[in-house]
Amino acid sequence: MQTQTLTTSLSEINQKILSSLHLNSTIQELLLYSIEIDILNPGEELAKTFRDFPLLPGVLIVKQGKFMNMISRVHFLEIMSHPYSLELFMKRPIKILLEALRVQSFIFSGDMTIRDATKKSLQRPTEVLYEPIIVDLSNQKYAVADIHQLLMAHSEIHELTTKKLKQAYNELEILTNLDGLTNIYNRRYFNICYEQEWQRMTRKKEYLSIIMCDIDYFKQYNDYYGHLAGDECIYKIAQTIKNSIKRSSDFVARYGGEEFVVVLPDTSTKGAIKIAEDIKDNVKKIQIPHKKSSISEYISISLGVATIIPKVDIPSHILISMADQALYTAKNKGRNRIEISQKNL
Structure with a gap:
């Protein structure tokens, strides 16, 4: 034993x-x-x-x-x-x-x-x-x-x-x-594959970007429309984000609740911003009604973008923290927007 x-x-x-x-x-x-x-x-x-x-x-x-x-x-x-x-x-x-x-x-x-x-x-x-x-x-x-x-x-x-x-x-x-509700990758897969990509980009000395996404005023949506509608909303947003990324090396995972993370190897800040804009626009296009939103008649999302060239002496969680802080800034500035991490390492 x-x-x-x-x-x-x-x-x-x-x-x-x-x-x-x-x-x-x-x-x-x-x-x-x-x-x-x-x-x-x-x-x-x-x-x-x-x-x-x-x-x-x-x-x-x-x-x-x-x-x-x-x-x-x-x-x-x-x-x-x-x-x-x-x-x-x-x-x-x-x-x-x-x-x-x-x-x-x-x-x-x-x-x-x-x-x-x-x-x-x-x-x-x-x-x-x-x-x-x-x-x-x-x-x-x-x-x-x-x-x-x-x-x-x-x-x-x-x-x-x-x-x-x-x-x-x-x-x-x-x-x-896979996440049971959204049918995209789950947090476990993210934890494993993110570390692998961090190590791979460290060896290549290339950019690694991530985008943190959060559904705006989801609690209010859930309270007003009900849990079943809330689950359906999360599913549609997850699939929209997934369909917004094209390269096989990129992936999206459910990070928790109504929050998602997109991992973009070999992607600079400029490229990550373009993908974030595509995600935001595509979410807008599906027009999920949200009567309790303070900023839009439809479901919207806030996004935080962070990019780094990984190094051996930099812990991998730093990039996640940078994107999370950028997302926090986007929410504080009114939501339904993209913010870029300004942290320099």
């Missing part, structure tokens, strides 16, 4: 574990995660844990050291994407969040073979098919196994020859990277 309290990349799993597996290997031979948070702690502690460890599949929820349940990253991000979730859950005990999620637990014995565990996992209901697995290690000890790891381990032990299993793995890859 190997338990892990931090995140571990799939490549590390391959190196350390997959090569040693055999036909009768059990779940407890996989790399497991054992981060615990007490059920009475505030939800913001759970948010911080997922933010600090981008590949962590789930967190064990305990009460005075006794295991209660598990909250997965997917479920947590999904509920946090709903309007008002931050106000409802961040400062309140995790117990409230757990009750709202209505988590259906699937606990597998640690001595179950990987083959049997994979088969049993794929028989779960569709809505929880790709949830992490709770592993009972006996003696009141529990851990979390990532379904990615389980499928990869099964593939190593016994090649995925059945069509169903291959399809499940492909669907899992898509589901893991």
Whole structure:
């Protein structure tokens, strides 16, 4: 058994574990995660844990050291994407969040073979098919196994020859990277790919630009038109932003709530501004009515643009902060506008 309290990349799993597996290997031979948070702690502690460890599949929820349940990253991000979730859950005990999620637990014995565990996992209901697995290690000890790891381990032990299993793995890859509401990339994908682009532009010594976008007066829209209309609005804006970028190297992700981020490798400030203008104009063209907006009869967006040539001695989060500050400036200056970061490094 190997338990892990931090995140571990799939490549590390391959190196350390997959090569040693055999036909009768059990779940407890996989790399497991054992981060615990007490059920009475505030939800913001759970948010911080997922933010600090981008590949962590789930967190064990305990009460005075006794295991209660598990909250997965997917479920947590999904509920946090709903309007008002931050106000409802961040400062309140995790117990409230757990009750709202209505988590259906699937606990597998640690001595179950990987083959049997994979088969049993794929028989779960569709809505929880790709949830992490709770592993009972006996003696009141529990851990979390990532379904990615389980499928990869099964593939190593016994090649995925059945069509169903291959399809499940492909669907899992898509589901893991896409936001359920908007069908664009999610925050997890952004975290991983943004770092990759930062490193790539560092090596190339070329510009990297990002655009932060936020829907203007979305809370008022949501309050007036209702949550279903709010979800539809977010979807349409997401697709409009996605369709506004043309190069395969560029991508857009849902950053959280009604906020989106566009990543533009090999793009100068001038090029990023042009794309930001296209996004703003295209959002205007779809004419989503917004009677509660103070600046337009239709939905509008504010955008913050930032550009940098990444360097080894500059932390990658700097560019995000620059774009976020530019977005903040755009909102303070009246919204429905583009602002450019003026920070020089």
